[in-house]
Amino acid sequence: xxxxxxxxxxxxxxxxxxxxxxxxxxxxxxxxxxxxxxxxxxxxxxxxxxxxxxxxxxxxxxxxxxxxxxxxxxxxxxxxxxxxxxxxxxxxxxxxxxxxxxxxxxxxxxxx
Amino acid sequence: xxxxxxxxxxxxxxxxxxxxxxxxxxxxxxxxxxxxxxxxxxxxxxxxxxxxxxxxxxxxxxxxxxxxxxxxxxxxxxxxxxxxxxxxxxxxxxxxxxxxxxxxxxxxxxxxxxxxx
Numbered sequence: 766x767x768x769x770x771x772x773x774x775x776x777x778x779x780x781x782x783x784x785x786x787x788x789x790x791x792x793x794x795x796x797x798x799x800x801x802x803x804x805x806x807x808x809x810x811x812x813x814x815x816x817x818x819x820x821x822x823x824x825x826x827x828x829x830x831x832x833x834x835x836x837x838x839x840x841x842x843x844x845x846x847x848x849x850x851x852x853x854x855x856x857x858x859x860x861x862x863x864x865x866x867x868x869x870x871x872x873x874x875x876x877x
Numbered sequence: 878x879x880x881x882x883x884x885x886x887x888x889x890x891x892x893x894x895x896x897x898x899x900x901x902x903x904x905x906x907x908x909x910x911x912x913x914x915x916x917x918x919x920x921x922x923x924x925x926x927x928x929x930x931x932x933x934x935x936x937x938x939x940x941x942x943x944x945x946x947x948x949x950x951x952x953x954x955x956x957x958x959x960x961x962x963x964x965x966x967x968x969x970x971x972x973x974x975x976x977x978x979x980x981x982x983x984x985x986x987x988x989x990x991x992x993x994x
Contacts, residue, residue: 799982806987807988808881808969808985808986809920809968809985811982811983850919866919869919870919
């Protein structure tokens with residue numbers, strides 16, 4: 766399984782755009798990149814998933830460069846409720862999320 | 878279907894006692910996973926099932942831990958002779974059977990918080 770590296774913590778203010786970058790130098794050809802969000806005392810919640818270039822949904826965007834050795838989760842105009850831990854995982858359709866290693870994630874703190 | 882449900886939400890037990898947790902996955906999901914999470918750490922994979930078959934177990938899953946998924950529906954995780962080091966959040970997740978090369982997402986329950994005193 767590809768190892769991922771993320772910043773331990775990030776601070777932001779309400780209304781700002783937040784970009785969290787994840788490094789995954791050993792990503793395999795079949796691997797997808799998935800991001801989860803976790804609030805205290807709750808299970809992780811899927812945010813977004815992608816393979817290459819850019820993916821956008823109603824809550825976030827995911828940017829993946831051509832070499833796929835890193836990815837950036839972009840949260841537009843964050844609010845206080847976006848304060849959470851964000852995890853980056855890589856794996857193929859058989860290993861993604863289910864058997865993937867979460868790592869320690871990035872703790873995002875949004876301030877008023 | 879309201880998602881993955883876990884029972885109980887909290888469990889306090891004395892060291893040496895046995896405990897059992899239950900997970901009810903999303904009904905059409907073939908795959909079911911168990912994770913353990915301690916404070917300040919990310920979830921750690923324990924085991925997963927495809928239907929009723931337990932396909933993989935982590936080295937974290939000692940002999941005191943056993944998981945079952947009879948009939949491929951709900952699952953139970955039992956810890957025998959609990960130790961203080963077993964105190965953690967135990968998370969269950971489910972996902973549909975992936976088609977090779979396509980992505981799947983896992984849906985997590987809210988977890989069972991175990992405290993061993």
